[in-house]
Amino acid sequence: xxxxxxxxxKTLLMVLLMVVCANLGDLILKVGMKxxxxxxxxxxxxxxxxxxxxxxxxxxxxxxxxxxxxxCYMTAVSWADYSYVMPxxxxxxxxxxxxxxxxxxxxxxxxxxxxxxxxxxxxxLVGQTxxxxxxxxxxxx
Amino acid sequence: xxxxxxMLVFFxxxxxxxEIAVTYGMKxxxxxxxxxPWxxxxxxxxxxxxxxxxxxxxLLAGSFYSLLILLSWAPLSLVIPAxxxxxxxxxxxxxxxxxxKVTARRWLGVGMVSFGVILxxxxx
Numbered sequence: 001x002x003x004x005x006x007x008x009x010k011t012l013l014m015v016l017l018m019v020v021c022a023n024l025g026d027l028i029l030k031v032g033m034k035x036x037x038x039x040x041x042x043x044x045x046x047x048x049x050x051x052x053x054x055x056x057x058x059x060x061x062x063x064x065x066x067x068x069x070x071x072c073y074m075t076a077v078s079w080a081d082y083s084y085v086m087p088x089x090x091x092x093x094x095x096x097x098x099x100x101x102x103x104x105x106x107x108x109x110x111x112x113x114x115x116x117x118x119x120x121x122x123x124x125l126v127g128q129t130x131x132x133x134x135x136x137x138x139x140x141x
Numbered sequence: 142x143x144x145x146x147x148m149l150v151f152f153x154x155x156x157x158x159x160e161i162a163v164t165y166g167m168k169x170x171x172x173x174x175x176x177x178p179w180x181x182x183x184x185x186x187x188x189x190x191x192x193x194x195x196x197x198x199x200l201l202a203g204s205f206y207s208l209l210i211l212l213s214w215a216p217l218s219l220v221i222p223a224x225x226x227x228x229x230x231x232x233x234x235x236x237x238x239x240x241x242k243v244t245a246r247r248w249l250g251v252g253m254v255s256f257g258v259i260l261x262x263x264x265x
Contacts, residue, residue, distance in 0.1 A: 026212075026221055033213040041144065046210075053209055093222050100218035108218050115260030116218075119225045122253030125246060126228055 011080040015088045018072035022089075023096050025065030027103065032058035082127075090123035142265050145215050149262075152207040153227045157234060159200035166193030215265060222261045228254045 035058060039049040053059045076085045097116050100106040170191055173184040188194050211220045232251045235241040243251075 026217065029209065030212045030217040030220075033209055036213060039210045039213045049210070049213070050206065053206075059209070093225060096221045097218045100216060100221075104217060106216045106218045109264050112218060112222075112261050112264040115257045115264070116222045118253050118257030118260065119222050120257075122250045122255075122257055123225060123228060125250030125253060126232070127250075 007079060011076060011084070014072055014076045014079065015085055018069055018076055018085075019088050019092055019095065021065045021069035021072055022092055023099055025062050025069055026096060027099055028058055028062035028065060030100075030104065032056050032062055086127035087124055090120050090127065093123070094120050142262075145211065145219075145265060146262065148207055148211050148214070149220075149223055149226065152204055152211060152224065153230050155200045155207065156204035157227055157230050159197045159204055161234070161238075162193045162197035162200060166191040166197060169193065219261060219265050223258050225254050226258045229258070 032053070036049060036052045036056060039045060073085070093116055097108055097113070101108050166188070170184070170187045174180050208220070208224075229251050232243055232247060236243045
C-alpha cells in the first residue's frame with residue numbers, strides 16, 4: 001500500500017467517523033429533548049429546562065458525540081483539503097433526515113425532501129468554489 | 142412556526158457571531174509554538190486572557206442552548222436542514238463584513254440553500 005493510498009483510506013475512515021458522530025450526536029440530543037419536553041418561553045421555563053438538560057444523561061451522551069465529531073473534523077482537515085472533507089457535511093443533512101424517518105419515525109413530506117435535496121446541492125456548490133478569493137493573507141469561510 | 146423561525150435566527154446569528162469572535166481572538170493570540178505541554182499551557186493562558194474568547198463563549202453557549210430548545214419544539218428532520226441557513230449568513234458576512242469577493246457560483250449555492258431552507262420551513 002503506497003503512502004498516498006494509506007492517507008486516502010485513513011482520511012475516508014475519519015470522514016465516515018465524523019459523519020457518524022455528528023448525526024448520532026444530533027439524534028441523541030433530540031431524544032434527550034423529547035425526554036425533557038417542549039421548553040416554555042418564559043424565564044422560569046428556560047431556567048427549568050436548562051437545569052433539566054444539565055441533569056440529563058442522554059444530553060451529555062449527545063454532547064460527547066459532538067465533541068467526537070469536532071475532533072474527527074479537526075483531524076480530517078489536518079490530513080486532507082477542506083474541499084475533500086466538506087461534501088460529507090453536505091450529505092449529513094440528507095443522512096440526518098433518513099435517520100429521523102427510520103429511527104424517530106418522523107413523517108417527512110415530499111416538499112421537505114425537495115428542500116433537503118436543494119440544501120445538499122447548494123452546500124456542495126458552495127464548497128466547490130475556491131476557498132480563497134481575496135488577495136494577501138485574508139482567508140474566506 | 143414564528144417562534145421556531147425566531148429561535149432559528151437567534152441560533153444562527155449567535156453561532157456565527159461566536160465563531161467570528163473566536164477567529165478574531167485566535168488570530169490575535171497566534172498559533173502555539175509547539176505541542177510541548179508547557180507551550181500548550183502558555184497558549185491556553187493567552188486564550189484565557191483574550192477578551193474576544195470571553196465574548197465568544199456566551200454566544201456559542203447560547204447558540205447550543207437555542208439548538209436544544211429548537212429540538213424540543215420541532216422534528217429533527219426540520220431543525221437540522223434548516224440550520225444550513227448559516228451558509229447564507231456566512232456568505233452575507235463574508236461579503237459585507239469581511240469584504241470578501243463572493244463568486245457567482247457561491248451565490249448560486251447560497252441561493253439553493255436559501256430556497257431549500259424556505260421549502261423545509263414551509264413544511265413545519
